[in-house]
Amino acid sequence: MRKIFTTIFAAALIIQSATAWTGSIHAGIAAIAHDNMTEEAKSAVVDILGGHSIVYAASLPVKIADNIAIGANGKAVKAKKAAKSENKVVAEALLLQEIDTAIATLKNSSATKEQAALALKALVCAIGDLHCPGHYVYTDALQLRDIAFLHTKDPNPRSFVEFWESAAFYGTYSWKTNEFVHQLSRKTPEQVAAITAGNIKKWAEGNAAAYRPLYSMVENGHHFEKGIEYRLWLNDIYPIAIEQIAVAGYRLAAVLNSLF
Amino acid sequence: MRKSIFTLVAILATYCQAMAWGYHGHATIAYIAERHLTPKAKANIEKCIDGRSIVYYASWLDNHRKEYKEWDRLRHTCDFDYHTGKLYGDPVRQMNETINILKDYQNLPDSVRKVRIYHFVHSFGDFHCPGHIEFMTNGERTHTANYPVINVDGKPLRYHTMWDSTVLTNNHPDWGYMDFAHAIDNNLSQSFIDAVTAGTLEDWLQDAYNCSKRIYTDAPQKPEGTPDSELSVVSRSLMNDFGDLACDQMVKAGLRMAKIINEIFGK
Numbered sequence: 001m002r003k004i005f006t007t008i009f010a011a012a013l014i015i016q017s018a019t020a021w022t023g024s025i026h027a028g029i030a031a032i033a034h035d036n037m038t039e040e041a042k043s044a045v046v047d048i049l050g051g052h053s054i055v056y057a058a059s060l061p062v063k064i065a066d067n068i069a070i071g072a073n074g075k076a077v078k079a080k081k082a083a084k085s086e087n088k089v090v091a092e093a094l095l096l097q098e099i100d101t102a103i104a105t106l107k108n109s110s111a112t113k114e115q116a117a118l119a120l121k122a123l124v125c126a127i128g129d130l131h132c133p134g135h136y137v138y139t140d141a142l143q144l145r146d147i148a149f150l151h152t153k154d155p156n157p158r159s160f161v162e163f164w165e166s167a168a169f170y171g172t173y174s175w176k177t178n179e180f181v182h183q184l185s186r187k188t189p190e191q192v193a194a195i196t197a198g199n200i201k202k203w204a205e206g207n208a209a210a211y212r213p214l215y216s217m218v219e220n221g222h223h224f225e226k227g228i229e230y231r232l233w234l235n236d237i238y239p240i241a242i243e244q245i246a247v248a249g250y251r252l253a254a255v256l257n258s259l260f
Numbered sequence: 261m262r263k264s265i266f267t268l269v270a271i272l273a274t275y276c277q278a279m280a281w282g283y284h285g286h287a288t289i290a291y292i293a294e295r296h297l298t299p300k301a302k303a304n305i306e307k308c309i310d311g312r313s314i315v316y317y318a319s320w321l322d323n324h325r326k327e328y329k330e331w332d333r334l335r336h337t338c339d340f341d342y343h344t345g346k347l348y349g350d351p352v353r354q355m356n357e358t359i360n361i362l363k364d365y366q367n368l369p370d371s372v373r374k375v376r377i378y379h380f381v382h383s384f385g386d387f388h389c390p391g392h393i394e395f396m397t398n399g400e401r402t403h404t405a406n407y408p409v410i411n412v413d414g415k416p417l418r419y420h421t422m423w424d425s426t427v428l429t430n431n432h433p434d435w436g437y438m439d440f441a442h443a444i445d446n447n448l449s450q451s452f453i454d455a456v457t458a459g460t461l462e463d464w465l466q467d468a469y470n471c472s473k474r475i476y477t478d479a480p481q482k483p484e485g486t487p488d489s490e491l492s493v494v495s496r497s498l499m500n501d502f503g504d505l506a507c508d509q510m511v512k513a514g515l516r517m518a519k520i521i522n523e524i525f526g527k
Contacts, residue, residue: 172323174283176436186311228326235324 021132022166025245028180029128030058032249035185037256044260048116062121066129069093070208072140076201093137099126099200106259130204131248133211134164144215150223151230168241171234184246195247196254281389282425285510286318287437289385292445292514301526308373314381321382340469342395342402352461362524387465388513390505391423393472403476410480411491431503444507456512457519464516
C-alpha cells in the first residue's frame with residue numbers, strides 16, 4: 001500500500017514539475033502541424049497511433065527533458081559540460097537529445113508500434129517546447145531563470161519562465177484547438193519555406209538568440225501594481241508567443257513530412 | 261437621496277471605462293461575420309490586416325486602447341431616452357465616420373486602414389451588447405448596467421460584467437468562438453438573414469434599444485424583506501434566459517457586420 005502511495009506521489013511530482021506550454025497550446029501546435037502535413041505523413045501517424053491524429057499525441061502528457069542548454073557562444077551545448085554547478089538545470093537541459101532519440105526511434109524500422117507511438121508523443125511535445133522561450137537555459141546567465149514578477153491580481157510572484165508557458169498567450173486569447181488552426185495556419189508558401197529552412201539545431205540556436213532579449217522585458221522583483229501597466233507589457237509579449245506557436249506548428253509538420 | 265444615487269451612477273457610468281463584450285462575445289461576433297463574407301470581401305479585408313482573420317482583432321481595441329488615446333475616448337455605450345427611444349451622443353456618428361473612411365480603403369495609409377478596421381469589428385459588436393445600452397429619463401441616466409452588484413453563483417459581480425462575459429461563459433464554460441458560432445449560426449434561413457440585416461445603423465441601434473430594455477425590467481430582484489446587505493441572486497433560469505438574449509444579439513451583430521464588410525470590401 002505504502003509503495004502504491006509513493007508511486008502516485010512520485011507521478012504527481014513529475015506532472016507538477018513539468019514545465020511546458022500548456023496542454024491546450026501543445027494541442028494547437030499539433031493541429032497546425034496536422035493542417036500542413038502531407039497525406040502520407042498523416043497516414044503514417046494514424047498508423048502509429050492506432051487510428052488517431054497527431055493532435056491526439058499532443059494531448060497525452062509524456063515526461064521528457066524539456067529544457068535546452070545554450071552556451072555563451074549561442075550554440076546548443078551538452079548541458080553537463082556547460083553548467084556543472086547547477087545540477088538541477090543541467091539535469092533538465094537535454095531537450096535536443098530527446099528530439100534526436102525520438103527521431104531515431106521513428107526512423108528505426110525494427111521499433112515496435114508502442115515505441116514509435118511513445119517517440120511520436122515525445123517529439124510533438126519537444127518540438128513545441130523548442131519554441132517556448134521559457135525552456136531555454138543560458139548557461140552563462142543562469143540567473144535569468146530566477147526572474148519573477150508580481151501582478152496586482154496574483155498573490156504570489158510568478159516566474160518569468162512559468163509566465164511564458166501560459167499567461168503570455170492566455171492573457172490575451174483563449175483559443176480552442178481548431179481555433180489555433182483558424183488563426184495561425186495562414187502562412188504563404190514563401191513564409192513556410194523561410195520558417196522551415198535549416199534543421200532542428202539551427203532552429204534551436206536561432207530561437208535562443210531571439211528569446212534572450214525577452215528576459216530583459218521585466219526586471220526581477222517587478223510589481224505590476226496597476227492592471228493597465230501589466231496590459232501594456234503584455235501587448236509587447238503576446239504577438240511573440242503567438243508567432244512562436246505558429247512557427248512550432250509549421251516546423252513540426254516539416255519534421256513529420258520529412259520522416260514519413 | 262434617490263436622486264443623489266442616480267447622479268452618482270451617472271458619474272460612474274461616464275467615467276468608468278466599460279470594457280464591453282468580453283473576449284468570447286467579440287470573437288464570436290467577428291467569426292459569425294467571417295462565415296457570412298463573400299470570398300472576395302474576406303480576401304480583401306484580410307489583405308488589409310496582414311492576412312489575419314478579423315477574429316484576431318475583435319478585442320484589439322480593448323487590449324490596446326491605452327496606446328491609442330483617440331480611441332480610448334470613444335464611447336462604447338449607447339444612451340437612449342428610456343421612454344422615447346431617442347439616441348443621445350456620438351456613437352452613430354463615430355461608427356459612420358469609420359465606415360465612410362473604410363469605403364476608400366484602397367487609398368488609405370496602412371496604419372489608418374488597420375486601426376479603422378479594428379475599431380469597426382470591435383465597436384460594432386459592442387452596439388449589440390445589452391449591457392452597453394443605457395437609458396436616460398429627463399436628462400439623467402436612470403438605467404445603467406454599471407450598477408448594481410448582483411450575486412452569480414454565490415459571488416458578487418457587477419451587472420455590467422455579467423452582461424459583458426459571464427452571461428456567455430457561465431452558460432457555456434467550455435465553448436470557444438467556433439463552438440458558439442456552430443451553435444447559434446447554423447443553417448439560418450435567408451429570409452431571417454435578410455430581416456436582420458435590413459435597415460441602417462440607426463435602425464439596428466433602435467432594435468438594440470428595444471431588445472435591451474428587458475435587462476432592466478427583468479433584472480434580478482430581492483424577495484421582500486431581504487436585508488440591504490444581501491445581493492440580488494441571478495437564478496439559473498434567468499441566466500439561461502439572458503444567455504438567449506446575448507446569443508441573439510451576437511448573431512444579429514455578426515450578420516450585420518458581414519453585410520457592411522461585404523458592401524465595402526466585396527466590390
